[in-house]
C-alpha cells in the first residue's frame with residue numbers, strides 16, 4: 001500500500017464493492033472437506049458459515065483469511081491472489097487489512113487489558129475507541145491484568161483489539177462461543193455496526209443459527225459445497 005495511487009485507481013477503488021473473492025477452492029486433510037467453492041464478500045456485507053462439527057468451517061476460514069494455502073483455488077484481495085504474492089506483502093495484508101478473531105483468543109497474558117489494546121494502536125496508528133469498550137461492557141476492567149478477566153471478558157477484549165486495528169475484513173470463528181445469549185448479541189451488534197460504519201466486511205463461522213441468520217448471507221458447508229440458505 002506504499003505506492004502512490006493515481007486518480008484512476010482511486011476512482012475504481014471507490015466504485016469497486018467486492019472485498020474478497022474465493023474462486024474454485026478445494027481442500028482436504030484426511031478426507032475431502034470442500035471442492036470448487038466460490039464465494040464473494042462485498043463491502044458492508046456479512047456472511048455466515050454454518051455446518052456440522054468437522055465439516056471444514058474453520059479450515060475454510062483459515063484459507064480465506066490468509067492463514068492456510070488451499071490445495072487448489074484462489075483468494076483474490078486487492079486484485080491479487082493472496083497466496084501468489086510475496087510473503088512480506090501477505091504479512092502486511094494480514095496485519096493491516098484482515099482482522100482475525102479466533103475462538104481461542106491470543107491475548108498477551110501478564111499484561112493489562114489496556115496494554116493489549118495499546119499494542120493494536122501502536123501497530124495500526126489508531127487510537128483506543130472508548131465507546132467501543134463501553135459497548136462491549138469491558139471499559140471498567142481495562143486496567144486489570146488479562147489473567148484476572150473472565151473468559152467472556154477476554155473474548156470481548158480480543159474483539160476490541162481486532163477492531164482497534166480498523167481492518168477491512170473481519171474473519172471470526174465462533175466469536176461468541178464463551179458468551180451468554182445477551183452478551184453474544186451485543187458482540188454481534190458491535191461487529192455489524194463496525195462493518196457498516198467502516199465499509200468493511202465480515203465472514204462469521206458460528207453454530208448459533210439465530211446469530212447466523214442476522215447476517216446478509218448464510219451458507220451451510222455440507223457435501224463438499226456451500227449451500228446458500230439465505
Ligand SMILES: Nc1ncnc2c1ncn2[C@@H]1O[C@H](COP(=O)(O)OP(=O)(O)OP(=O)(O)O)[C@@H](O)[C@H]1O
Nearest residue numbers: 029030033051052053054055056057058059060207
Ligand atoms: N491442520 C490440520 N491437519 C490435519 N487435519 C486437520 C487440520 N485442521 C483440521 N483438520 C481436520 O479437518 C476436518 C475439519 O476441521 P475444521 O476444524 O475445519 O472443522 P469445523 O467445521 O471447524 O468443526 P467445528 O465445528 O468442530 O469447529 C477435521 O476432521 C479436522 O480433524
Ligand SMILES: [Mg+2]
Nearest residue numbers: 057058059173
Ligand atoms: Mg471450527
